[in-house]
Amino acid sequence: MARTIEDISQGIKKSFVENATLAEAYNLQAGLTFDEQFSALSIEAALVFIVSSAIWTLESLWDIFRSDTEKHIEESYTTSIPWYYQKALEFQLGDDLIFDAAKYAYAYKDIDTDKRIVKYVAIREVKTENGVMFLKFYYSGENKAAIPTEHRSAFEQYIKLIGAAGMHYEFVTQDPDPIRIKLRIYYNPLLLDDTGVRLSGGGMPVKEAIESYLNTIAYGGVFYASKLVDRIQQAEGVKDVELISETWNGSTSLQRKIEAISGAFILDFHSEDITYNVELDELE
Template sequence: MARTIEDIKNGMTAEWIRQPAVMSAYGLDGKKTFKDCFSAASLENILFYVFAFAVWSLESLFDMHRQEVEQLIEGLEPHTLRWYVAKTKAYMQGCKLVADSDYYDTSAMSPTDIETAKVVKYAVATESNTVVYIKVARQDADGNPAKLTDTQLAGLRSYLDEIKDAGVSVQVRNEPADDMRIALVIYYDPTLLSVDGNGAGILSDGSEPVRETVQSVITGLPFNGVFRKSDLMAALQALPCVEVADIAEVKVKPHNSQEWQTVSGFNRPYSGYYSINSLTVDYQPYKTVE
C-alpha cells in the first residue's frame, strides 16, 4: 500500500539532514529536525515535496497494477464455485458469446442494455458428488427474487453447457420461492398498539409493525441465506409496542412439495428464498398486574 506523501517526505528529510556534508554546509548541530531548520517556503522543502510526490505517484501506480493483476487472476480461476457463480451472473439473454470464448462483446451496448440483458440477479453454487448445483433467480418488479422464465432458463443452460469445464456436470436449480407459514403470539403494550375487529395490530399512524417486521426479516435475507428463528424473535422484541414475543410455529416447504417441515432453530431455503403464505398473529394485551 502506498505511503502518504508526508511519510515519504519525512523519511527522506530525516536521512538527508543527518548527513555530515549537509550538517557542515548548513551549519547544523544535529539536534534539530528538518522542519526546525527549513521553512515551508524554502527551496529545500519544496524540492523534497516534489521528490516525495513523485515517489508516492509511483507507489500508487504499483498498487493499482497489483489490484488489476489480482482481479485478472481471480477471473481466471476455473473449477471454483465462485467462478461458476460469476459466470452465471454474467449470462446475457439475447446475446451471443464471442466465438471460442466465454465472454460477450458489449462495446456497442449501453450500461442500461447490459444490465437489462443480465437476467440472473441471484446465484449461489454448491457441489455434491462431483455435481455443481447452481441456484438462480431473477429480480421481479418489486426487487425480490423470482423464478426465471422458461426462455431465460433454456438460454442459461445452453450458455453454461458451452462455458463449463469439460467433464463437469452442472445442474441449475430454478425454483419458485419456498412456502412459509408463521404463527406468532404477541403480548403488546395497549398504550401503543391497538387491535381492530379483524385482529390486526395497528399503531396510531395506521401501520402494522409486527407484520411489517416479519416481512422485512424474511425479504431481507440474502439469497440462499439461513433463516433463524432467533433473528425473527430479536426483531419482534425490539419493537417498542411489543412486550413479549413468542414464535408458536414456523413451517416451510419447497413450493412443489406437499409436505411441510417444522423449523427447529434454523432453515436454508431449497430455492434460495422464501415467500410467506400465511402469517397468523395472536395479539394479547400485556398485563403486569392481575
C-alpha cells in the same frame, strides 16, 4: 495488514533511543525509554507521530490495493465461483454466443443490459456420494420470481457453453419458498392495538419486521430463527417475542435454521398466526 499507529510509533521510538548518534546528541540515558526522556508535547514526539501516521496511511493503502487485486484476480479467474456468478448475471435472452478464438471463450457480440433477465444468483459446490462434483445454480428474475419455463433452457445452455468442459450442473429456479411464522407477541398498548396495528399511522410493525428480515436474507442464504426474533424485538411497540413454530415445505416445527429450496423466502401471512398479549405490570 497495516500496523497500528501506536505499534509504528513504538518501533520508531525504540530505534531513536538505541541510535548512538542521537543518544549522544540528545544526551540520552541508557536504559530509559523515549517516553521517559521526552515530553508528549515535545517536537520530537510530534515528529514521531507525524511519521508514524504517514507510514500507517501508506500501509493501509497497500492493504486496499492488495485486497482489490486479489478480488480482481478471483473474479477474473475463469470458472471460479465468482466468475460463474458474474457470468450468470450477464446472460442475455435471445442473443447468440460467439466464440473468440484468441481468448478461447464465448462472448456476446453486443452488450444489451435490457436483455439480462437473471437478477439473482447463488452457486453451490456439491459432491455426490460417489464423489462426483457439480455446481448447483439457484437463479431467478425480478423480485426473486422463477424464470419462465420457456427461457430456462437458453440460460442453462449458456452456462454449459461458457463453463468448464466436463463440469456437471444442476439448475434451480423457483418462486420463493412460502414460510408461515407463528408467534406470541407481548406488546405496548400505548403503541399497538390488540391486532398488532400501529395506533399512530397504521401498519403492522411485527409483520413488517418479518418481511424485512426475509427480504434481507442473501439469495441462496439461510433463515435463522434467532435473527428473526432479533428483528421483531426491534419493531415498534414490541415488548417481547415468543417464536412458536415455522411452517415450511409441508411441515410445521420449530427449526433453528432453514435453507430455502428456491434460494429465497416469502411470508405466507395469516393473521391468526400472531397472537398479541399485554402484561400490564411490564408497561413502561
